[in-house]
Amino acid sequence: MEGRLGPGDRLPSERDLSADLGVGRSSVREALRVLEVMGLIRTATGSGPQSGAIVIATPAGGMQQLLRLQVAAQGFPIADVVQTRLVLEGAVAASLAASESRDTAAAHALLDAMDDADLPAPEFLALDAQLHLALAEASGNSVIAAMMAGLRSAIESYVLEGSARIDDWRGMAERLRAEHRALVAAIESGDGDSARSLVHDHIIGYYTASGLVPDAAL
């Protein structure tokens, strides 16, 4: 918390931390496990001088764990998660449309991969999630990208269950493909207002069609 350690720096060994802080080895180990799950350190095995944990600071993984667990334990209602996605995705779309250096190559590769008409719903939805994340990453804000990845992963199982409630999956996939292409086109033409409203309608449309969230909750 004092800002003295950053990515690549090594923590003292468990033994040294225990001696320096005057606490038992098991307390040190518990603290290291917490930091590991939060994506702050990678722990190494062994007991030599190279055995200390390394600061990695990869926040996306920690955010994902936290949001998945909190949604599962009913700490966050699904409707609030969906609403937050709408806010963040709208901001990403508008900011990409306004950017002069946006790189949509990853998005195009995913759009093409989703054109395969024989993709089963789970594979399609996995590519769909990757597309939304690729746009967030292209927007360059690491906090928003980590939050979006976490929120999407927190409701992943509900999204999959929802797809089973859609009678005409091929028709739905066709619609999602067209919506994705329209969104990326609006971003590339620099039309932020359209991009924002297209991504909004796209998300709401899927969630209501799959019965994930009642229309009234949004």
Place this chain on the structure above:
Amino acid sequence: MEGRLGPGDRLPSERDLSADLGVGRSSVREALRVLEVMGLIRTATGSGPQSGAIVIATPAGGMQQLLRLQVAAQGFPIADVVQTRLVLEGAVAASLAASESRDTAAAHALLDAMDDADLPAPEFLALDAQLHLALAEASGNSVIAAMMAGLRSAIESYVLEGSARIDDWRGMAERLRAEHRALVAAIESGDGDSARSLVHDHIIGYYTASGLVPDAAL
């Protein structure tokens, strides 16, 4: 993750978890500590039948820990944190303005408390943070409220340091008071566009005046 446990439910004791899962007591204890820091459970001491951890699912605390540590370890750049605050606070202001059942009583109590002209900067800034959080909570989205609390707390020490770089603190406090009142008034008159742009300018104004983030980074 299977959704079988919710707030108020009790986990089996450490001893039972260890026996049921076939892992050592220390592994169980590490996992419980992780869940505790993430705000998912409250652990009880003792070893009787009432000794198991209780599911609490209070995500705000876990989010705060995660974001504080990741910002401190340079996992998230400050400019990205500030930009995300702008997105979330703008959405909160617009959604409150559009709401017919908004409750701004807590916000008004904080506005009044901030009128004390003798408040030192740290006390003023603590009330300021509470005001922004009270608005997020009034908007009713628990995910956005937890994220905003976490983001604000992640940059708390930078905000405090920044206040020391402001020569005329009394003048700045006067300006912040006026901006807060104008924001709450715009929300109460149902003017979402004004509320959104007032909160945007308010945040940017303070961060650039205190040298926390260069204007160009936003």
